[in-house]
Amino acid sequence: MSFDLQAIPVDPAASADLAAQQLEYRVLDPADTTALDAWIQADVRGFHHSRPRPPELEYDRRVMAERRVQGVYDAAAADPITPVATVSSWPTGLSVPGGRSVDAWAVSSVTVAPTHRRRGIARALMHGELANAQHAGAALAVLTVTEATIYGRYGYAPAAQAATVHVDRRRAKWIGPDAPGRLQFVEAASLREIAPALARRAVARTPGEVDRWPGLLDRVLGLVDPESDSARAIRLVRYDDEHGQPQGFVAYRVQRIPDEPGELQFDFLAAATDDAERALWRFLVEQDFVSGVRGTLRSVDEPLHWLLEDPRAITMSNVVDHLWVRVLDPVAALTARDYGTPGTLRIHVDDPLGHAAGRFDLTVGDSGRAEVERVEADAATSTRGVRGIRLGVRELGAIYLGGVRASVLARAGRITELSPRSLALTDRMFQAQRTPQLSIWF
Ligand SMILES: CC(C)(COP(=O)(O)OP(=O)(O)OC[C@H]1O[C@@H](n2cnc3c(N)ncnc32)[C@H](O)[C@@H]1OP(=O)(O)O)[C@@H](O)C(=O)NCCC(=O)NCCS
Structure with missing residues (x-):
């Protein structure tokens, strides 16, 4: 998807809803620094963060210049320059089972000032973003959430979970294979040159990951505000394979209290190969003078349990929904991914907002690739012998990446089996070889 993000017209329905309350819905020009700075202040206030320091403000300006930035303005407010609501969005690739990516629309920075809530x-804004996503030709919209009760009403559903993983250092005896390459400490500036390519390869092998934007890697590597305490604590380690090719890196810090072993914490590990993933994990869990290792936004299906002699050295906590998916175009979305088994399935999708509603025939060949066809409502197609399910757009989003089985949703009364053995077929078709994971916030 490549086009001028600012040129997408403001959704007239959302604009009219807001105008009825004497509010103006506006797209910002990223070159208008005064307006953008006020928007950034409203965004950070909305998430209860402190006001940004100058380097952080400069970083936010750079990131937002790559996005479509919209604000809602109250001309009668004491400070009419600062929006009373914010949202930003941009086209992104979302990795799907099979190693490809689907055109998605990422939505972020959703805040409404407490003075204007409810x-x-x-x-x-959310209806406006679905319109923007359709205008951009996205197959689906994606977001991460502060609270799990906000976005279901717009058709989003949790599609990939994340967990915090803690490893007790004293019990962490490695029994996995030795990696053939080597590990080395590197400086941020040198890693910055190769990090985008490594991150891209790591993203491609994991369904549920979204493309990394350039500014994100600056933040991970501590380059946004290098003199800040948090940036100075970051250590960077790169894994090179036996041919000397970089295949992964981790950014971590050790939290210390005087005279005690510290706790090693990391929230960014990019591995383009299994060797790199194992080598980086081993490096982390074999540190001396630390009591444990804590990684956030990790997969709920880490191979780590099989790499340590004592799997109980590992504690998984804070297992949450993390990536939320809203299907807009079922034909494009379903065609993009690979499937676990061949077969033909008729999928009847209900969507109260209309976008994804309809009947679709999903035909998967031996290669795992699918052809998807919309079945017109008045088509006199026979359903004899056709396996079929009926589900809402939220349930379609939930099973899309293979993170939850259709049969589990059926047990919850949220998917209906229209013919015998259709659920079993759906389970087998939608299963993904790799459990979906999203390891960043956006
Ligand atoms: C979440 C937030 C954006 C909601 O804004 P708002 O303008 O008050 O929401 P609306 O008035 O449009 O509410 C629309 C619906 O969502 C519901 N809703 C809004 N906020 C909700 C919340 N935090 N939890 C559950 N439901 C919520 C409303 O009750 C309403 O329900 P209805 O469809 O049954 O009528 C706002 O509370 C906020 O800025 N929160 C802090 C920042 C944040 O968490 N943003 C979300 C980022 S992922």
């Missing part, structure tokens, strides 16, 4: 402003 009068439908967020609803107008």
Whole structure:
């Protein structure tokens, strides 16, 4: 997807809803620094963060210049320059089972000032973003959430979980294979040159990951505000394979209290190969003078349990929904991914907002690739012998990446089997070889 993000017209329905409350819905020009800075202040205030220091403000400006940035303005407010609501969005690739990526629309920075809450402003923004996503030709929209009760009403559903993994250092005896390459400490500036390519390869092998934007890697490597305490604590380690080719890296820090072993913490590990993933994990769990290792936004299906002699050295906590998916175009979305088994399935999708509603025939060949066809409502197609399920757009989003089985949703009364053995077929078709994971916030 490549086009001028600012040129997408403002959704007239959302604009009218807000105008009825004397509010103006506006797309910002990223070159208008005064307006952008006020928008950034509203965004950070909305998430209860401190005001940004100058380097952070400069970073936010750079990131937002790559996005479509929209604000809602109250001309009658004491400070009419600062929006009372914010949202930003951009086209992104989302990795799907089979190693490809689907055109998605990422939505972020959703805030409404506490002075203007619960009068439908967020609803107008969210409908506006679905319109933007369709205008951009995205097959689906994606977001991460502060609270799990906000976005279901717009058709989003949790599609990939994440967990915090803690490893007790004293019990962490490695029994996995030795990696053939080597590990080395590197400086941020040198890693910055190769990090985008490594991150891209790591993203491609994991369904549920979204493309990394350039600014994100600056933040991970501590380059946004290098003199800050948090940036100075970051250590960077790269794994090179036996041919000397970089295949992964981790950014970590050790939290210390005087005279005690510290706790090693990391929230970014990019591995383009299994060797790199194992080598980096081994490096982390074999540190001396630390009591444990804590990694956030990790997969709920880490191979780590099989790499340590004592799997109980590992504690998984804070297992949460993390990536939320909203299917907009079932034909494009379903065609993009690979499937676990061949077969033909008729999928009847209900969507109260209309976008994804309809009947679709999913035909998967031996290669795992699919052909997907919309079945017109008045088509006199026979359903004899056709396996079929009926589900809502939220349930379609939930099973899309293979993170939850259709049969589990059926047990919850959320998917209906229209013919015998259709659920079993759906389970086998939608299963993904690798459990979906999203390891960043956006
Ligand atoms: C979440 C937030 C954006 C909602 O804004 P808002 O303008 O008050 O929401 P709306 O008035 O448009 O509400 C639309 C619907 O969502 C519901 N809703 C809004 N906020 C909700 C919340 N935090 N939890 C559960 N439901 C919520 C409303 O009750 C309403 O429900 P209805 O469809 O049954 O009528 C706002 O509270 C906020 O800025 N929160 C802090 C920042 C944040 O968490 N943002 C979300 C980022 S992922």
